[in-house]
Amino acid sequence: MENSFSKxxxxxxxxxxxxxxxxxxxxxxxxxIQMSLGSSRxxxxxxxxxxxxxxxxxxxxxxxxATVGSTLYLTNHFYITYxxxxxxxxxxxxxxxxxxxxxxxxxxxxxxxxxxxxxVELYVTMQKxxxxxxxxxxxxxxWRLFKFNxxxxxxxxxxxxxxxMTVIYIKMKNPMFTIFLGFSIVSNYMETALQExxxxxxxxxxxxxxxxxxxxxxxxxxxxxxxxxxxxxxHAILCDGDDYLIAPEINECFDCSxxxxxxxxxxxxxxxxxxxxxxxxxxxxxxxxxxxxxxVLLIIDALVVxxxxxxxxxxxPKRMAQDPYPSVILKEKNMGCRTSAVRxxxxxxxxxxxxxxxxxxxxxxxxxxxxxxxxxxxxxAQSVAVELFLSQLKTTKRLCIRILSLYYEGPxxxxxxxxxxxxxxxxxxxxxYDMFALxxxxxxxxxxxxxxxxxxxxxxxxL
Numbered sequence: 001m002e003n004s005f006s007k008x009x010x011x012x013x014x015x016x017x018x019x020x021x022x023x024x025x026x027x028x029x030x031x032x033i034q035m036s037l038g039s040s041r042x043x044x045x046x047x048x049x050x051x052x053x054x055x056x057x058x059x060x061x062x063x064x065x066a067t068v069g070s071t072l073y074l075t076n077h078f079y080i081t082y083x084x085x086x087x088x089x090x091x092x093x094x095x096x097x098x099x100x101x102x103x104x105x106x107x108x109x110x111x112x113x114x115x116x117x118x119x120v121e122l123y124v125t126m127q128k129x130x131x132x133x134x135x136x137x138x139x140x141x142x143w144r145l146f147k148f149n150x151x152x153x154x155x156x157x158x159x160x161x162x163x164x165m166t167v168i169y170i171k172m173k174n175p176m177f178t179i180f181l182g183f184s185i186v187s188n189y190m191e192t193a194l195q196e197x198x199x200x201x202x203x204x205x206x207x208x209x210x211x212x213x214x215x216x217x218x219x220x221x222x223x224x225x226x227x228x229x230x231x232x233x234x235h236a237i238l239c240d241g242d243d244y245l246i247a248p249e250i251n252e253c254f255d256c257s258x259x260x261x262x263x264x265x266x267x268x269x270x271x272x273x274x275x276x277x278x279x280x281x282x283x284x285x286x287x288x289x290x291x292x293x294x295x296v297l298l299i300i301d302a303l304v305v306x307x308x309x310x311x312x313x314x315x316x317p318k319r320m321a322q323d324p325y326p327s328v329i330l331k332e333k334n335m336g337c338r339t340s341a342v343r344x345x346x347x348x349x350x351x352x353x354x355x356x357x358x359x360x361x362x363x364x365x366x367x368x369x370x371x372x373x374x375x376x377x378x379x380x381a382q383s384v385a386v387e388l389f390l391s392q393l394k395t396t397k398r399l400c401i402r403i404l405s406l407y408y409e410g411p412x413x414x415x416x417x418x419x420x421x422x423x424x425x426x427x428x429x430x431x432x433y434d435m436f437a438l439x440x441x442x443x444x445x446x447x448x449x450x451x452x453x454x455x456x457x458x459x460x461x462x463l
Contacts, residue, residue: 017124019047022138026145026201027123029153030194037187038063041111041119041280049123051116060112063184064105070181071101092302096368097181099294103287104184107191115280122198122276125269129205132266141204149197156193160186163370192288192378195281199385202270202277206392209263209270213399216412264418267396271426274389278430285432288379289446295372296450300457302368380443386430387440397423 024044034040038060042049052060075094082090111119130138164182396419403416430438436445 017048019044019049019123019127020130021047022142023127023130026142026149028146029150030190030197033153033157034187034190034194037183037190039108039111039187039191041115042123044123049120051120052112057112060108063180064108066180067101067105067108067184070178070184071097074178074181089302092298092368095294096298096371099291099298100185100371101181103291104181104188106287107188107284108184110283111191118276118280122273122280125273125276126198126201126205129202129266129269129273132262132269133205133208134262138208141208145201145204148200152193152197153190156190157186160189188287189374189378191281191284192382195277195284196381196385198273198277199382199389202273203385203388203392205266205270206389206396209267210392210395210399212263213396213403213416217399217403217406263415264422267419268422271422274430275427278427282432285379285382285430285438286435288375288382289432289436292372292375292379292446292450295368295375296453299368299372300454303458376443376446379446383438383440383442386438390428390430390439393423393428 024047027044031040031044035043035056038056040052040056043052043056074097078090078093078097082093130142161182164185165179400416400420400423403412404420407413407416432438436442
């Protein structure tokens with residue numbers, strides 16, 4: 001008897017962990033790309049979310065070795081191309097190459113070898129949210145999320161592969177040796193795109209909960225208000241400013257067929273999913289912020305090298321036996337010491353000489369600026385996705401307070417009270433290792449920090 005009971009319990013757990021087709025489909029495009037790049041957190045197979053297998057982990061390790069090999073080949077190319085002519089530019093570009101590969105490698109290690117049970121639990125919990133809501137409209141919503149996932153995954157892959165492959169094809173003699181680094185960079189940015197998509201997914205589910213509360217509140221208010229009060233008037237009172245960003249057609253698909261009491265369970269599950277996302281994606285957000293800071297330092301360094309070279313007084317040209325082209329050593333003296341020396345080719349035309357003189361630092365700075373801006377765009381997108389979720393939490397809180405101010409008893413009053421209790425006990429911010437919060441103010445703080453740092457360094461450099 002005990003044996004059969006335990007088997008029945010196992011079957012029930014398996015049934016509750018089973019993922020539905022329409023739910024798996026809305027994650028499928030990004031999942032396929034991540035599986036091919038060795039960076040998928042879970043294995044969605046046979047309608048179950050499982051931890052990566054041993055073969056998949058070995059596949060990820062092979063990707064890591066390939067990325068390391070591509071990075072070494074890239075830095076060797078920089079050494080041959082720039083070391084003799086401009087050693088400062090060589091160090092800047094080599095550091096930029098390592099700043100592309102190191103976060104990608106750390107991301108591969110983190111997603112495959114850490115937080116395996118939490119990643120599985122996240123997908124199971126999100127599936128339970130849909131079951132708790134239990135409306136046919138969820139299938140339609142998942143289909144639209146699938147199209148959004150497909151478009152976003154295609155956009156990320158196309159943009160980054162186009163940029164990377166163009167640079168590799170133009171600059172490298174053997175592009176195939178660096179292609180693995182390019183794919184690893186794509187997998188790194190795809191992980192940030194997944195975090196944005198998961199937050200949007202949870203925001204749509206909270207929107208469903210809020211629309212259920214609105215439907216019940218509007219119905220009860222219509223019974224108490226005059227006959228001239230319409231649903232449109234009452235919805236206008238309760239509408240939220242960010243609703244147009246989160247499936248704006250949801251408010252037309254909800255009525256009072258879903259009991260108000262049933263809003264509590266999906267709300268709890270959504271907050272639980274948010275907590276898991278906060279824990280499992282902390283590392284990726286921190287990597288992105290560190291990346292931005294390092295890119296800014298490299299850009300400043302490239303600008304300083306270019307400015308010092310521009311201001312350095314040229315000396316008489318010296319011909320070297322190993323250099324068939326005319327060259328000159330540029331010196332800059334500070335406190336009687338020689339601080340830098342950069343060799344530049346000279347032409348007979350002064351205008352061409354000035355253009356050639358500044359072209360290499362400008363080219364390096366532009367490339368670094370593009371990658372810094374792309375990282376900043378991703379952080380902004382992450383902040384917007386988290387803010388959409390937090391705005392729905394604020395809407396839930398406003399609705400519950402309004403319900404409690406209007407009703408002192410009844411099922412709607414009990415539901416609002418329970419929701420407020422759950423909301424007060426849950427975390428209402430995306431905290432990154434308790435150092436900073438990922439919200440709409442973070443991109444502005446980063447821009448302010450960058451501006452202050454640039455002005456400070458440029459003052460000491462150019463004065």
